[in-house]
Amino acid sequence: MNPKPFQLHVPDDVLNDLRARLERVRWPDEAPGAGWQHGTSLAYMKELVAYWRERYDWRTHEARLNRWKQFTVALGGIDLHFIHEPGVGPAPLPLLLSHGWPGSIVEFERIIPLLTDPARFGGDPADAFTVVAPSLPGYTLSFKSGQPRFGIVEIADLFASLMRDVLGYRRFAAQGGDWGAFITSVLGANHPDGLAGIHVNLLAVRRDQALPANPSEEEKTYLEEVTRWMREETGYMQIQGTRPQTLAYGLSDSPVGLAAWIVEKFRTWSDCGGDVERRFSKDTLLTNVMLYWVTGAIGSSFWPYYARQHGPWPISEKRPVRVPTAYASFPCEILHPPRAWAERVYNIQRWTSMPAGGHFAALEEPEALAADVRAFFRGLR
Numbered sequence: 001m002n003p004k005p006f007q008l009h010v011p012d013d014v015l016n017d018l019r020a021r022l023e024r025v026r027w028p029d030e031a032p033g034a035g036w037q038h039g040t041s042l043a044y045m046k047e048l049v050a051y052w053r054e055r056y057d058w059r060t061h062e063a064r065l066n067r068w069k070q071f072t073v074a075l076g077g078i079d080l081h082f083i084h085e086p087g088v089g090p091a092p093l094p095l096l097l098s099h100g101w102p103g104s105i106v107e108f109e110r111i112i113p114l115l116t117d118p119a120r121f122g123g124d125p126a127d128a129f130t131v132v133a134p135s136l137p138g139y140t141l142s143f144k145s146g147q148p149r150f151g152i153v154e155i156a157d158l159f160a161s162l163m164r165d166v167l168g169y170r171r172f173a174a175q176g177g178d179w180g181a182f183i184t185s186v187l188g189a190n191h192p193d194g195l196a197g198i199h200v201n202l203l204a205v206r207r208d209q210a211l212p213a214n215p216s217e218e219e220k221t222y223l224e225e226v227t228r229w230m231r232e233e234t235g236y237m238q239i240q241g242t243r244p245q246t247l248a249y250g251l252s253d254s255p256v257g258l259a260a261w262i263v264e265k266f267r268t269w270s271d272c273g274g275d276v277e278r279r280f281s282k283d284t285l286l287t288n289v290m291l292y293w294v295t296g297a298i299g300s301s302f303w304p305y306y307a308r309q310h311g312p313w314p315i316s317e318k319r320p321v322r323v324p325t326a327y328a329s330f331p332c333e334i335l336h337p338p339r340a341w342a343e344r345v346y347n348i349q350r351w352t353s354m355p356a357g358g359h360f361a362a363l364e365e366p367e368a369l370a371a372d373v374r375a376f377f378r379g380l381r
Contacts, residue, residue: 100178151307
C-alpha cells in the first residue's frame with residue numbers, strides 16, 4: 001500500500017476525439033420560451049459548447065490540477081487517487097475532504113490553500129490542516145473500466161483505511177458535502193476511533209419521517225422543502241438509482257449530453273439566482289465535466305445512488321454519529337432538516353447558518369466554509 005506520485009496527462013488522441021464530437025453536435029429541440037424550465041437551456045448549452053470548442057484550453061487547467069501533490073494507491077481492488085497537501089503550521093491536523101456528485105476535486109481548488117496555510121490569508125497558523133482529498137472511488141481519477149463499484153458505506157471504509165493504514169494518521173478530522181457529507185457521517189458512525197470530529201454542509205437525515213402532532217415552523221418548512229424536492233428535483237436520482245447503465249451509454253458517448261446533465265445541477269443547486277456563471281465560470285464548469293469525460297467515469301459515478309436505493313439508510317438512531325459534529329447550513333442547499341431531527345442521529349456541537357451559498361459550498365463560499373471548519377476544530381486538536 002505504498003502511494004505513488006501522480007500527474008495528470010490526457011493523451012492528445014482523447015482531446016482530438018472530443019474536439020471532433022463537439023464539431024458535430026446534434027442539437028435537440030426545445031419548447032418555445034422554455035429556458036431552464038424543463039432542464040438545461042438550449043441557448044446556454046450552445047454558448048457553452050462554442051466556448052468549449054473555441055476558447056477552453058484543457059492543458060492550462062490540467063497544469064493547474066497538477067500543482068497539487070497527488071498520489072494513487074492500490075486499495076480495495078482499485079487505484080485510489082488522492083491529493084495530499086501538507087499543512088503550514090506548528091501542528092497541522094489531518095483533514096479528509098470528500099466531494100460528491102456531480103463534483104470532483106475541482107471543487108477544492110479554492111478551499112485547500114485556506115485550510116493548509118491560513119497564515120497566508122491573515123489567519124492563525126495554529127489552525128492549519130494537512131488536507132487529504134480523494135477522488136471518490138468510481139469517480140474521475142479513481143476510475144478504471146471494469147473495476148469494483150462502491151456505495152457510500154464501502155467508500156467510508158476505504159477512506160478510513162487510506163487515512164490510518166496507508167497514511168498512518170491515527171487521529172484526523174473529516175469534512176464533506178453531498179455524498180461527501182454522507183461518507184463523512186458514516187465515518188463518524190462506523191469509524192469513530194481516532195476521529196477528532198466531523199464537519200458537514202449536508203445532513204444525512206431521512207426525508208420520509210412523519211411530522212409530529214404539533215409541528216414547529218421549522219418542521220413545516222422542511223416538509224414543504226421535501227415535498228417540492230421529491231416532486232421537481234429527483235428525476236436524476238431515480239434513473240441513476242435504478243437504471244444507471246442505461247443512462248451511461250448516452251452520457252459516455254456525447255460530451256454535450258454529459259455537460260448538460262452536470263451543468264444543470266450546478267445551476268439548480270447553487271446560490272446563483274438562475275445565472276450559473278454568477279457562481280461558476282465556464283472554465284470551472286468545463287474542467288469538472290472534462291474530468292468525467294476523459295476518464296469515462298460517469299456511469300461508475302452513479303453507483304452510490306444505486307446502492308442507496310437498494311440498501312438501508314446509512315445513518316440511524318440505532319447507529320448514530322457519536323463524534324463531535326458541526327453543520328454549516330447554506331441558504332440555497334437542497335434541503336434544511338430541523339436541528340431537532342439532526343440531533344437524533346448526530347452529536348451536534350456547532351450549527352452555523354451561513355448568509356450566502358448553496359450545495360457546492362467549497363466552490364461558492366470557500367472563505368466562509370474554511371473559517372467555519374477552522375473554528376470548529378480549533379477546540380478539538
